[in-house]
Amino acid sequence: MDVALILGLRVTGEPVVLKQDSPISVLEKEYGATIKKRSIKVASLEKRLESLKKVATEDFVRSFLLFTFGVFLFPNDNGTIDSRYLSLMEDLDRVPQFSWGSAVLEDLFNWFYKFKNDKKLTYMGSCLIFLQLWSYEHIDVARPSSLKCNLVFPRSYKWKNSSCRQREWFTPKFNELQGNQIVWKLEPTPEEAKIDIIKNLLEMQNVALEISSTSQYSTSNKDDMDGSIRDEAFRLDKQLIELDVSETDTIEDSVEVQEDNLELPSTPHYSCTNDTAGHEDCVRTKKLLEEQIAKLNKKIDKMKLKKECVLEDQVVKLNMEIDELRIENTTLKNQILSSNKLFDRMEEIVIEGTTSGTLSNVLILNEAADEYLEDQNRATPFCKSI
Structure with a gap:
């Protein structure tokens, strides 16, 4: 009800759903979106609007709606708007039938959740002007005076710009807030109740109450x-x-x-x-x-x-793998010990060798080298597996 009264957006009707796996449409491609990057820069939409010279073609209407989404209803931290919104604008006659107000409220809640849980996030997206107007309607703190306006709907028309104040000014005001300074629930006036958006919402609420009251034991x-x-x-x-x-x-x-x-x-x-x-x-x-x-x-x-x-089954498999690793580990240790002994023996032969024993020493070295190569060949498959 607050979204409907303040922003004048429909909160009944078809839900606004952006499907993750939906194929990219021809309209999205026309606006520069790709499969990997399904977004449109707000700056490019602004240039597009300027080039269209405000001629009320379907292209102008779609561009204006996307621009409104990107700067007012669904703004984010990177200055883009999701191109999948275009899938809801292929038939412009259907656009007023979607529940845009519910989508704005859901987007605001999602940003609340992200901002609360991500301590590194310094930017708050979504329709923050609605949050500001909501505080004017509900809380009598820093509330500006209302404008004299003939328009009774939506309520966003009636508020003047608020004066800028520091956080230090607000904190004691909220600490001293009294119950009579809070409007706990917004109720539509008789004039507002005649507006189709509010009328449909009231009818839906009445039907829900009737169903609830007649379904009791x-x-x-x-x-x-x-x-x-x-x-x-x-x-x-x-x-x-x-x-x-x-x-x-x-x-x-x-x-x-x-x-x-x-x-x-x-x-x-x-x-x-x-x-x-x-x-x-x-x-x-x-x-x-x-x-x-x-x-x-x-x-x-x-x-x-x-x-x-x-x-x-997983425990049995893990135990088998552990046993295999133990066996391979033991084999590797034995090969390392054998290699160390071989190097020690070769060093002794080189140091203690004499001229008369050169030939025999060379033969012994060759034999030792062959043994070392065999050990290396046996170790290679294991090393590869590791």
């Missing part, structure tokens, strides 16, 4: 049963997540279990007009849920068993 043990089911489902979810499975078959089983687990929230809740009907519906529902929980437990046991088998 009428029996007294409903809360206890729902609580136990939720606890059991949470326990099973946690157990599935903690299972560290690396084999393909086990991963497939995990996917099946998760798909089965997703059935739990969608289990129908029955409303009834009398205690007997309500009791029978609760019994049927409880039985169905118990069957699904039993199926989940069976899947988990199977996953555990496969995991143990995989680990046992």
